[in-house]
Amino acid sequence: MPLPAPIYHLHSPCSSCNLAELCLPADLSANEMHKLDELSTVKRSFARSDYLYRSGDKFRSLFAIHSGSFKTQILHEDGREQVTGFQMAGEIIGLDAISTDIHACDAVALESCVVCELPFNKLEALSREIPLLQRHLHKIMSREIVRDQGIMLLLGSMRAEERLAVFLLNLSQRFAARGLSPTQFQLRMSRQEIGSYLGLKLETVSRAFSHFQSERLINVKVRTVEILDLAGLQACLNNTR
Amino acid sequence: MPLPAPIYHLHSPCSSCNLAELCLPADLSANEMHKLDELSTVKRSFARSDYLYRSGDKFRSLFAIHSGSFKTQILHEDGREQVTGFQMAGEIIGLDAISTDIHACDAVALESCVVCELPFNKLEALSREIPLLQRHLHKIMSREIVRDQGIMLLLGSMRAEERLAVFLLNLSQRFAARGLSPTQFQLRMSRQEIGSYLGLKLETVSRAFSHFQSERLINVKVRTVEILDLAGLQACLNNTR
DNA sequence: CGAGATTTTGAATTGGGTCAAGTTATGTGG
């Protein structure tokens, strides 16, 4: 079980893993880098199924995922649950809580994880001092909005197999961005969790996997996935039913 | 409560309509208020079906809706479309574009509208000077994330009538927050647009309206809606199928 | 090794989609 390497705009080695997604493309001065390094002194480890935070918790910090991956989910009182995202190394988690100072969802570790805590007060203070950081924080939040709207499109107007194809292609891209294989990877989440994320039942997810395999688009054995035909998966989406 | 109630702070009359959603709960100094007023000098009017911006446009400004309402939509190349939101007076529109400096969706006027333009550079500069403004901007962005995740829950795990009930209750709340009747209002969007937003076909939306009417939960005549039984609509959601 | 969890597969069911026809609004030009 190789842990995903935390490579994502990391131009400083990683004393400041906190910088992960936050790290600016444009270079900061040494002094600015230093301040950014000081931002997150606390690193925490989590085992599979540990909660990073729970819905209702007081918000104090964002978290930069140093290694491992999480799911975020909303639990509706009537038992309905919706997985709202899967986050991996180099991504920032907790943005939903800024709105009310209370976390709006649960974040659960899907495997062993290490995260850096980014106290939000300090992050705001620093981003007043460093305009590039401010802009970057805004971009991260906006990116999350765009991502969510993409999922609305998926949930609102795609068929089961299209949804799974989008899901696999997205994972593929994200692994590639971390220097991992875009065509061979381990799923860290169950069929049930994938289904919840994609608005499908777990049986439907399983059937779609099986169908892709029979079409020779992928090889899948439980949580081991090999993409055989990226273009073919892509083509699933263009078949306007 | 799938869709969180938006909170509007319309305390200044509206020489600075720009402040609408941006206006801070905590009071700003006179000097700060003045700077905020200067932020938006440009007001623009739109007729029904005019575009406020289009997907692909260069991003320069956010917009505060002074009056009227808009829809935002993503158009997928294969013709699929998804309405991602309906925005009304006092709300800020355009947050998705910060991520790439390119607008990621279309914003279309649903009726006659007036908007205030908020140049984003200036807004960022000002929010470095005024921490309360900075925090408020962050809250607005985070609120949008939470809203979108609520819609993911709706699209991912609710049945047609539940979705429409959520939609009507959300409109009701938002009208109430503006001092309008929470039980009698005009829809500004077509069945097709509601359907796109809710991940349903227009016929399904129409049937759900008719069914609510036959259950005496609402009166509906095309775009005129009267809610007869708010609690009853709410109860639709708790019936865990 | 064995128990519980997860995944796969099959068969039957159904909620919402599709297609079609009729009705009611809306807006434009005369």
Next chain:
DNA sequence: CCACATAACTTGACCCAATTCAAAATCTCG
């Protein structure tokens, strides 16, 4: 202001993709 054309909405009948229910296979981990 009216007549007419067009767009929007409603309703019915039929259909199908995904869900539900069920059972067997496989995996995971103590």
